[in-house]
Amino acid sequence: xxxxxGEHQNVVVFGGTSEIGLAIVTELVxxxxxxxxxxxxxxxxxxxxxxxxxxxxxxxxxxxAWDATAVHTHADCVDTIVGIVGDLxxxxxxxxxxxxxxxxxxxxxxxxxxxxxNMAGPVTTITAAARQMRTQRHGHIVVLSSVAGIRVRAANxxxxxxxxxxxxxxxxxxxxxxxxxxxVTIVRPGFVTGRMTNGMKAxxxxxxxxxxxxxxxRAINRNQRIVHSPGILRWVFLILRHLPNTLWRRIPx
Amino acid sequence: MTDSRVVSGWGRxxxxxxxxxxxVAGDVGSVVVAAGGSGAGxxxxxxxxxxxxxxxxxASGGDLIRLVDGGIDLDVSTxxxxxxxxxxxxxxxxxxxxxxxxxxxxxxxRFVTVGGAIAADVHGKNHHRDxxxxxxxxxxxxVLASGELVSVSPVSDPGLFWATVGGMGLTGVIVSARVRMIxxxxxxxxxxxxxxxxxxxxxASMTERDDAFRxxxxxxxxxxxxxxxxxxxxxWGEHATRDALSGRAGRxxxxxxPSQRVGVPGVVGSVGVVRRWNAAAFSEAWFRKAxxxxxxxxxxxxxxxHPLDGxxxxxxxxxxxxxxxxxxxxxDTAVDTVRQVLERVVVSKPADFLNxxxxxxxxxxxxxxxxxxxxxxxxxxxxxxGLGALLHELDDMVLSAGGRVYLAKDAHTTPAMITxxxxxxxxxxxxxxxxxxxxxxxxxxxRRLAL
Ligand SMILES: Cc1cc2nc3c(=O)[nH]c(=O)nc-3n(C[C@H](O)[C@H](O)[C@H](O)COP(=O)(O)OP(=O)(O)OC[C@H]3O[C@@H](n4cnc5c(N)ncnc54)[C@H](O)[C@@H]3O)c2cc1C
Numbered sequence: 144x145x146x147x148x149g150e151h152q153n154v155v156v157f158g159g160t161s162e163i164g165l166a167i168v169t170e171l172v173x174x175x176x177x178x179x180x181x182x183x184x185x186x187x188x189x190x191x192x193x194x195x196x197x198x199x200x201x202x203x204x205x206x207x208a209w210d211a212t213a214v215h216t217h218a219d220c221v222d223t224i225v226g227i228v229g230d231l232x233x234x235x236x237x238x239x240x241x242x243x244x245x246x247x248x249x250x251x252x253x254x255x256x257x258x259x260x261n262m263a264g265p266v267t268t269i270t271a272a273a274r275q276m277r278t279q280r281h282g283h284i285v286v287l288s289s290v291a292g293i294r295v296r297a298a299n300x301x302x303x304x305x306x307x308x309x310x311x312x313x314x315x316x317x318x319x320x321x322x323x324x325x326x327v328t329i330v331r332p333g334f335v336t337g338r339m340t341n342g343m344k345a346x347x348x349x350x351x352x353x354x355x356x357x358x359x360x361r362a363i364n365r366n367q368r369i370v371h372s373p374g375i376l377r378w379v380f381l382i383l384r385h386l387p388n389t390l391w392r393r394i395p396x
Numbered sequence: 397m398t399d400s401r402v403v404s405g406w407g408r409x410x411x412x413x414x415x416x417x418x419x420v421a422g423d424v425g426s427v428v429v430a431a432g433g434s435g436a437g438x439x440x441x442x443x444x445x446x447x448x449x450x451x452x453x454x455a456s457g458g459d460l461i462r463l464v465d466g467g468i469d470l471d472v473s474t475x476x477x478x479x480x481x482x483x484x485x486x487x488x489x490x491x492x493x494x495x496x497x498x499x500x501x502x503x504x505x506r507f508v509t510v511g512g513a514i515a516a517d518v519h520g521k522n523h524h525r526d527x528x529x530x531x532x533x534x535x536x537x538x539v540l541a542s543g544e545l546v547s548v549s550p551v552s553d554p555g556l557f558w559a560t561v562g563g564m565g566l567t568g569v570i571v572s573a574r575v576r577m578i579x580x581x582x583x584x585x586x587x588x589x590x591x592x593x594x595x596x597x598x599x600a601s602m603t604e605r606d607d608a609f610r611x612x613x614x615x616x617x618x619x620x621x622x623x624x625x626x627x628x629x630x631x632w633g634e635h636a637t638r639d640a641l642s643g644r645a646g647r648x649x650x651x652x653x654p655s656q657r658v659g660v661p662g663v664v665g666s667v668g669v670v671r672r673w674n675a676a677a678f679s680e681a682w683f684r685k686a687x688x689x690x691x692x693x694x695x696x697x698x699x700x701x702h703p704l705d706g707x708x709x710x711x712x713x714x715x716x717x718x719x720x721x722x723x724x725x726x727x728d729t730a731v732d733t734v735r736q737v738l739e740r741v742v743v744s745k746p747a748d749f750l751n752x753x754x755x756x757x758x759x760x761x762x763x764x765x766x767x768x769x770x771x772x773x774x775x776x777x778x779x780x781x782g783l784g785a786l787l788h789e790l791d792d793m794v795l796s797a798g799g800r801v802y803l804a805k806d807a808h809t810t811p812a813m814i815t816x817x818x819x820x821x822x823x824x825x826x827x828x829x830x831x832x833x834x835x836x837x838x839x840x841x842x843r844r845l846a847l
Contacts, residue, residue, distance in 0.1 A: 144844035147409030147450060147720050147807030148784035152844065174788040175810055201812050230456075230843060278436055280413050280457035324413050324456065364781075 144230060145281065149364050150175035151232040155224055157209055157268055158238025159183035160192050162337045163287060166356035167235050171363070174199045178228040182209035182220065211238045211264030212256065221271040233363070234272045235285040236265045239305075241339050247301045254301045261305035266312050273316060273325065280324040283363055286313040288331045290371065293380045297392065317368055328362050330355065332372045348373055403460065406711050407449040408718035409779060409807050412456035412840065416443070418464050421480065421571040425543035428569065431459040432541060432836035439838025442569040444512030445484060447505055449721045450807030451840035452516070452564050458838060461569055463511065470495060475577040476534065481511030481570040486657065486705075493652035493697065497577035498635065500532035504752075506654075506702050511570045516804035517562035517765040521611035521633070521701070524757035526578075528767050530561030531760045536573035541836035545571070550761075559827035562762030564803055566837045566847065567828055582649040584636040585611075585700040587693045591686045595626025595735055599771070602630055602755050610634050611700075614753040617683055618775060619676040621742045626735065628753070629686040633700055645694065654698045656705050675749040682749075717779035720807050722790060725756060725772040726799035733797035734771050737790055741775055744786050750776045763824035766802040774805070784808065803841060811846040821847075 145151050150173040156164040159181025168179055179202060183189040189206035196204065205227055209220050225231060239261045247254040269284060276282030291299060292306030310329060317327035332355045334346035355372045362370035371377040383391070398418075404411040417427050431440040438458035446453050454460070463482030468491050470477040475497045479488060485499055486506040492498065501513070501520045508518065517530040526532075535549035538560065550557045560567045588609070592598035598614055606612045609632035616628035638649050704710055711719070726733045734753070741751075752774040759768040777783060787808050794801065800817025801809055815821060825847075841847070 144451065144456070144840050145410065146784070146809075146844060147407060147718065148779055148787065150784045150808070173784055175784065175808065177811070201810065278438060278457055280438075 145232050145283075146175055151283075152176060153178040153180070153228040153230075153232050154235065155180040155182065155228070155231060155233065155272075156235045156237055157182045157265070158211070158236065158287075159206065159209075160185060160188045161237040161239070161287075162339070162352040163332070163335065163355050164235055164237030165192055165196070166352040167237070167285070167359050168196060169353075170356040170360040171233065172196075172198055172202065176202045178203050178205065180205045180207055180224050180228060182207045182224065184208070184210045209268070211260040211268075214259075214263055214267040217264070217267040218271040221268065221275060225275055230279050231272060231275055231282050233283045233285065234269070234276075235287070236269055237287045238265060239287065241299070241302055244297075244299050244301060257301055258305050261302070262308045262312075265309055269313070269316065273320060276325040277320070277323050282325045284313075284316070284325065284327045285359060285363065286310075286327065286329050288313065288329050290331050290333050290376050290380055293331065294384050294391065296394070314368075326366050328359070328367060329369045330359050330362070330372060331369065331376070333376045348376055348379065403443070403446065403454050404718070405450045405453060405807065406447050407720055407807055408711060408714075409720065410451050410454075410840065412451075412454055414455055414458055414460045416460045416462060418462045420465050421463060421537075424461060424463070424539045424569050424571060425545060427459065427461055428539055428541065428836065429543040432834070437835075437838075440836055441839050442481075442511055442515070442565045444482070444509030444515075445507050447503075447508045447512065448516060448804040450805060451844060452804055452806075453512075453839070455839050463509075463569075463571065467572070468492075470497065470577070472497070475579060476574055477577055478572060478574050479510050480572050481509060481514075481536070483510050484508065485510070485513065486654075489652065489697070492577055493580070493583050494650045496579055496581070496650060498580045498697075500526060500576060500578050501529040502701050504702065505705050506698075507705060510573055510575070511565075514561055514570055514573060515563060515565045517760060517762040517767075518804070519756070519767050521613045521754065523767055524606050524612065524755055525610050527757060528562075528760045528762070528765060530558075530762050530765065532576045533561065534574040534576060536560070536570045538568040538570045540568045541832040541834070555827045556831060558761045559763050559824050559831075561760070562765035562803075563824065563828075564764065564841060564847075565839060566842055567831055568837065580635045580650075581638040582636045582641055582645070583652040583697055584641060584645055584649075585633045585695045585697065586636045586640055587695050587700060588632045588691045589629060589687055589689070589693065591629050591683070591688045593627050594623060595628075595738070598626060598628050598630060598753075599731060599734070602753075605630075605632060606755055608632075612754070615682065616738065616751045616753050616773075617679045618738060618741050618751045619679045619749070621739065625742065626738050627683060628751075629683065631700075633695070636694060641694065652697065654696075654702075654705070656698070656708070678749045714776075714778040719776055719778040720783065720787065721774060721776050721805045722787060723766075723772060723774040723802040723805045724790070724794040724799050725766065725768055725770050725802075726794060726797040727768070727770040728755075730770065730797035730799065733793055733799065734773055736793055737773060737775075740786070740790060740793070741777070744782075750774075763820040763827070764803065764818055766800070766804070768800075770799070772802075803845075806841065806845075809845070811844075814845050814847070
């Protein structure tokens with residue numbers, strides 16, 4: 144259960160080895176936290192990540208196998224986690240693959256896999272978590288979206304469209320859950336330096352996993368539905384979204 | 397009547413939605429069995445008047461039972477009352493005081509139910525003399541997880557009796573109780589007041605004078621530090637005897653009809669948000685207005701026991717995020733912990749002005765009852781960023797002094813703190829597992845603290 148001061152007793156991250164996901168865990172953990180669950184495909188990497196977390200005494204970590212593309216296993220996986228932690232307080236969906244547009248162009252099957260990993264898997268898992276939270280009548284779902292989904296760019300339009308889809312799903316879910324005591328926060332980071340973007344040229348307003356985690360934790364505490372990180376991107380994309388397409392197409396990147 | 401409602405504790409910190417069943421005692425069994433058998437596992441729980449501060453009287457997604465009967469059957473010759481558990485102490489006092497009987501223990505509000513008073517084993521200003529509420533209960537009837545109605549006394553089933561006294565509703569639903577009242581000659585109190593400029597002299601005086609009075613409590617200032625840390629006002633009281641009263645009070649010695657009733661939305665002068673500066677201003681004025689020393693003052697029961705009941709909805713003044721009432725007890729030897737906690741609270745500068753200090757007497761037999769011999773301090777802390785960390789820090793101080801926090805007030809602590817503070821928890825669990833093996837009864841408090 145979440146306590147009176149907004150501390151969560153358990154935090155579950157899908158895509159448990161994601162840098163942003165782990166940074167969010169670090170930001171949310173307090174002396175009240177009893178369980179951290181990292182659900183990921185690469186469980187040895189999950190164990191390593193779990194061991195590296197700085198947790199208060201009495202807080203247990205659990206690494207659970209979860210493959211984003213194996214959608215038929217997701218409902219059971221959520222049940223397994225409920226069996227470990229009890230009521231789900233906070234679920235963070237941090238899974239996602241970036242891929243490269245060139246790779247997708249050469250190998251269309253990879254594009255289909257990216258859609259499965261970034262959209263079909265997260266939607267299945269979040270829907271299962273939402274079902275559990277609806278009976279609990281409390282809980283918070285955090286969805287890592289991206290500014291790339293606000294207006295999809297040619298340079299990464301497969302990735303961007305998966306995020307656009309996930310973002311739209313999460314907004315609809317938030318409305319669907321209104322009045323049930325369950326809340327949804329959608330996080331739209333800009334360019335995040337880290338493993339996922341290694342070797343890429345940083346975009347303007349580039350940020351870090353730690354900074355995104357701070358913004359996310361604040362948005363959760365205030366129960367904000369959508370948060371851009373850094374915050375200025377909200378205004379930048381308000382403008383970009385309304386650019387005529389002839390101009391938009393020419394923006395480099 | 398059943399409907400879905402958003403409920404919270406008195407501190408208004410964690411509102412959740414539950415199905416609320418308003419039922420007569422005879423229907424409790426069927427509600428318990430139906431909800432327990434539904435398989436959703438979200439729990440059933442009795443709820444009184446919701447005066448516990450945290451999440452003790454709610455079960456998110458579950459079923460709450462509110463008892464509507466308010467029967468009071470007082471034997472005026474013996475002072476034993478048979479009372480429905482949903483009856484409030486307010487209703488009970490309105491019947492009993494004019495007949496010359498007072499409740500054996502009253503918390504700082506009379507808007508609590510008899511069921512809630514037993515389930516939290518509440519204490520009052522007379523704890524050092526009379527112990528807590530459960531010690532005055534001869535027996536009660538309760539509905540178990542099976543739906544069965546049983547009568548329980550300390551003789552018939554001491555395990556279940558003392559697991560239910562202080563058991564926070566987790567062993568079953570109490571539907572009625574037999575309680576021993578105490579005789580009074582009048583409805584007035586004779587009060588002695590002393591003001592102290594620092595914590596040491598205040599505590600020394602309580603230690604010295606408490607034994608001479610049935611009731612005793614101190615208000616301490618948590619807005620000043622340094623030499624004045626813990627300055628405050630102690631009030632001691634006795635029920636006035638008939639010959640101590642004169643004038644109108646003497647002619648109608650047992651008259652008792654407080655104007656404030658529960659549920660009546662009162663008009664509060666100004667419901668603002670308490671900020672630090674007005675907490676400091678309030679504390680200063682409160683301190684200055686108290687006499688340095690006064691004896692033999694006559695006060696009414698509401699003025700002496702329930703001053704806050706005169707202010708409707710005062711719990712809203714702390715704003716949207718609500719507040720936590722932190723109450724702990726530490727052994728007599730841990731006077732320093734009281735000072736350290738107070739210092740820490742003053743330094744963190746929350747807008748806090750209702751701070752109560754009291755010396756407890758011997759502990760009762762309730763397995764999860766809060767009181768134990770020593771000092772108990774209560775501070776109101778509005779929820780602001782950083783409060784969580786402060787509360788864990790206070791917990792650590794209390795724990796290392798061998799103390800514990802009060803479940804009826806708690807809204808933030810950890811299972812580890814409860815295991816360390818409540819040494820009879822394992823014994824309590826074994827009784828709970830006997831009467832409710834499948835955990836039909838649940839609360840958010842129980843889930844949070846893994847009781
Ligand atoms: C202004 C104020 C001052 C207070 N001062 C004091 C004080 O001086 N000393 C003190 O000890 N406490 C004090 N309290 C706390 C209060 O006395 C307790 O929380 C009490 O339990 C509240 O009773 P309630 O009827 O409102 O119960 P609720 O808050 O509704 O419920 C409290 C617990 O009792 C259980 N319960 C309620 N009814 C039943 C039943 N019929 N059968 C089984 N379980 C039941 C609930 O499940 C829950 O766990 C104060 C509270 C306030 C608001």
